[in-house]
Amino acid sequence: MKRGGGKAEEMSTTSVSSAASAADQRRKGTIIYIVYIIAALDITWMFLQFSVTPYLAKKLGFDTLWFGYLQTTVGLIQLIGGPMFGRFADLFGARAALSLACAATTVFFVLLVLANHPVLLFIHKLPTVFMHVLPACQMVVTDLSEPGKRADALSKLGLCFGVGMIAGSTLGGQLNTRYGESFTAGVGAAGSAFSLLLVLIFIPKSTKTEAPKSDTKPENQNKKVFSVREITRLMKYPKVMRIFLIKVAAGLPSGIFQVMFSIIAMEFFKLGPQENGYLMAYFGIVQMVLQGAVIGRLTSRFSEKSLLLLSIGVSACVGVAQAYMQNVLQFCIIVTPMIFSMSMFNIITDTMLTKSVPSSDTGTMLGLCSSVQSLVRTIGPTIGGFLYMNYGVSSIGLSQFFVNIVVFAYLLYRSRMTEGTKDNE
Template identity: 70%
Template sequence: MEPPTATKNKIIYATYIIAALDITLLFAQFSVTPYLARRLGFDTLWFGYLQTTVGVIQLLGGPVFGRFADLFGARAALSISSLASVVYFLLLAAADSTVWLFLHKLPAVFMHALPGAQMIVADLSPSEKRADALAKLGLCFGIGMIAGSTLGGTLSTRYGEKFTAYVAAVGSLISLLLVQKFIPKHTKKHNAKENRQGAGSVFNLGEIIRLMKFPGVAKTFSVKIISGLPSGVFQVMFSIIAMNFFQLQAQQNGYLMAYFGVVQMVIQGAVIGRMTSRYSENSLLMLAIGMSSLVGLAQALTTNVFQFCFVVVPMMFSLSVFNVITDSMLTKSVPASDTGTMLGLCASVQSLLRTVGPTIGGFLYETYGVASFGYIQFTVNAAVFSFLLIFQRNIHKT
């Protein structure tokens, strides 16, 4: 029996709180790791290897986590994610060598709270309001970015990296309790037990690959990877850019990330929902890709952090619209029983970018400088925009 609207809304609001807490703790860790790595003797290349390790781990875990959520329910999936986060932060607190810093990344294979939250929102929101609901989840991301960056920067500056990691571990334990209290075992309309019996195991790659055969999925997924690669490389390398190019300290970097969060909150909370009610998703996707190309050109010409703060506004707009619209389009292209797996695949795109991003980003940074990130983003997104424009025109002609 489908739960009433009031119950659905209560679950969605609880999901927003859990997602905001998880993102807060994640960004608190972002304020710790680069500076801890530097203290342990990491250079740009080795920090890139560290980021690549995380990307590979989450790339492998993303689709499996999504399929696990489809088969066994939202509560079980988010509980595993929260438990993994507790272990992750405790290992970070214990990291006092290069080996330990790499080992503490292993629990990240299970840390997929945001895709899990997206699955709940996709399951419980009407199809026509899905993009707006996912955008509101992005609002939680902005809140977490502000709170986590400020908290992490302040705690690590005043009390050190270990204390910050312990605080994050306690926060993850609180997140686990919230999941157990407010998230139901299953949020899908179909019978989960029957689905488990008929769909094979969690590790059935055939079932995961099957989703790519639905109409429009392969094209949208390819656009998500290709168009998102340049900005993904820049995001992966941003902590190094902030530290070396902009010469920011941990607390200053926290303030800058908080500014990112404020901008994203406004865009995701007040802009995207209104735009999705007025314009088609295809039009918004084209807008995001075109603007991303222009943002890349602006990034290439940026020479100081003050100028960069102006570029942040269109950058966050294009990123937010692009991620929300592609996720919405992909979940609508597959059956409701497979939205978790699809969102796990979407999360794996980000993991893929984090996997190849540090290697590509480290090479570009050392060889061609910061401006190269912007020029590549401009070129790639301009090409994708042109391809989609020609593709749509050909469809209209036929």
């Protein structure tokens, strides 16, 4: 009887454990879905802002050079804030990080409403030091997803990006055309406040699956948010420095085209706010199709190294196409491989980097990843403005081709060397 009772107790314990595990998975799934909604909303407000800033800057007397300075200011501020924000998320939890990011976005839009002078347009960029909603969403998804499914989970954030791009571009173009820049910025402020409300209601204080090992790792005992030693320590892990340098080198040329696109749309394609909104909505549709039907499936079937090579190779081909495009129709054809290469490259490099560090440091690692985009926004307008003013749009595309070809050749050579070493062993 006792043996039978023992087996029954074991079965009961196993059943309870399985039920608890299933409930925990459902809870994590719910949080991830809420995070996807927050990400889609944030991208909506950001693309709504893209329908305001270039045209407001033009009204306030900004030329291409000064608009480049404005973009550089944002990049520099976020370059400083990205790693700090990631470390803040690791130390204080997901809710605090997302709340800070959404609150900063709300202030950003309020200041944009009030920006009726060139100096105020620069001042309204100051809250961008904490405006890292998408990296914060990546942190939560990274914490709650299994390592083997992380690339797929992160790729779905790209689907949210597409949704937000369509909604924000269309809404921003319509609102700006009908009601002006101030009203459109006010809608962004109200929307960001709503995102903050979702964070406070649904996101738990911490999403880490394991506690930080500060008691066993002396280097983690420093609890300061801005600690250069703690942030740069991650570069000492195997493969991290190499992948990070590849992310910077291969991502810079395509990033330059991105930061210059608003100028290219206005001056090269001669698009107004409404037409630009429609074009960005088209980008969003392409992004959604690629993220929903292509990229997720590829990440589950092929190795990360193969997909990294593919994304860089496609990016090189896109550079050639950009160099010879003449009109919007040709650019619309280029958009599909362009978005595919950028999305795949960012997902794969972010996944590889977060897998290379302990789970307690994934927030800081993603903060460093976001700083790459900030670096592009810091130096990109200066480089892009110089190339565009002196050599035209084609020079930006050709630089993308040459840089990516070099990185592609390096990775291919390294891959063959690695295979050769294994064969000799």
